[in-house]
Amino acid sequence: MNLRCADCGQEFPAATRQWRCDCGGVFEISERPRLDRDKIDAKVSTLWRYRAMFPTIKTEHIVSLGEGGTPLVPARAYGVEFLAKLEFLAPTGSFKDRGTTVLVSFLKELGVTEVVEDSSGNSAASLAAYCARAQIQCRIFVPAHASPAKLKQIRAYGAELIPVEGPRENAALAVQQAAQSSYYASHVYSPLILEGTKTIAYELWEQLDGRAPDAMLFPTGHGTLLLGAYYGFRDLLEAGLIAEMPALHAVQAEACAPLYKIYKENLSELPDIPQGETIAEGIRIRRPVRWKAIIRAIRETGGSVVIVSESEILSAQRELAHQGLYVEPTSAVAVAGLQRPLPEMGDELRKQLIVIPLTGSGLKVPS
Ligand SMILES: [Zn+2]
Incomplete structure (x- = not known):
């Protein structure tokens, strides 16, 4: 396995x-x-059942x-039925564990003994947990004012x-400095x-008896879940296991929505937008690193980017809680997006098979 630059094509060893x-x-x-369906290990209930489709990692x-x-x-909001994928039931309470288990196992394979990262949220919690498990030393650079x-x-x-004074960008600069002597285990940069x-x-395809949803809505900051889903469904399509890609919709908080601006105005550069305040702190991202791939x-897939207001996020969070689903505000963003007209769907919305991943537990951010 090699790594390749998405911009200039230069290759690097893994x-x-x-x-x-x-x-x-x-x-x-x-x-x-x-993807080879015969290589799915049905005896394994974790995502390691798809191990044959991962980069090579020894069992130990x-x-x-x-x-x-x-x-x-099944769940319902704003008169629309959908299926909620309960990602907040992951070991550290967020979907991030899907990526972390593969990344940290790969680092173990490489013999890495210490890593650095610069998040103050769910990615850092997930990385810290898996590093503890792997006995890899983990240093997290966080803004000094992080909650x-x-x-x-x-x-x-x-x-x-390691608290870093000044704006959030300073923590990113500090980690990049530290990355010169340690492994930068970044949820954003690591493919x-x-x-x-x-x-x-893959899991949705199995749970839906061999089909893909018609549409999915994601709370989107750096877009790692949307992009991961895109790759997974494309694998299924290329293997002839689904007939069509689901429409992938990104939902952003109005206060910090660079992807919405790019999508609406058809921009070819990442715009410089202010980092507005939002309760959806998990997607408060001014400069999504993989923005080109997300927009593509x-x-x-015939999806869209839509924005939702703070009060709509809170109302979606309540709507979910009243159905027994306790999620953090960031997760409620995707459900709030159901109030927007989504292209290609219109009145058809109610007949569609819609899946919304509920990404993070409400226990993480008790209000
Ligand atoms: Zn390059």
Whole structure:
């Protein structure tokens, strides 16, 4: 397996300590493993049942906490029926564990003993947990003003937290400095993350008895779940196991919606937008690193980008809680998006098979 720059095409060995190309482009995997339904290991209930479709990792290097295999339950909001994929039931309470289990297992395979990361939310909590399990030393750079509640879970797993003064960008700069001597286990930059998140598509195909949903809605910041789903469904399509790709819709918080601006105005550059305040802190991302791939996936599948207001996010969160589904505000963003007219759907919306992943537990951000 090699890594390849998405911008200039230069190839790098998978064991590289570089986290992006010299030209600044992000890495993708040069030849992704193909999906073979006969290679799904039905005896395994975690996402490691799809191990044959992952980069090669020896059994003794697999770092697993039982991730994947999340339930799919009927729900309803704003008069629309959908299936909720309960990703918040993952070992650390968010979908991030899908990517982390593959990334950390791969790091174990490489013999990496220490990593750095710069999130203050669900990715860092997930990385800290899997590193604890793998006995890999984990240092997380966080903005000095990050909310203490969010940091508790990360610290509990034994990760070292390094507060960085100034705006959020400073933590990113500090981690990039540290990455010169340590492995940057980034949820945003590492393409291994997408190899893990793609399993949500494989799982849905199995849960829906061999079909894809008509549409999916995702709360979208850096877009790793949307992109992972895109890769997974494309694998299914190429293997002849589904007839059509689901329409992938990205839902952003109005206060911080760069993808919406790119989509609406057909921009060819990442716009410089202010980082507005939103309760959906998991997707408060000004500069999504893989924005080109996200926009391409959305256009190719007939999806869209829509925005929702703060009050709509809160109302969607309540709507879910009143059906027994307790999620963090970021997760409610996707459900709030059901109020928007989605292209290609119109009045057909009510007849469609819609799946919405509920990405993070409400227990993480008790209000
Ligand atoms: Zn490049």
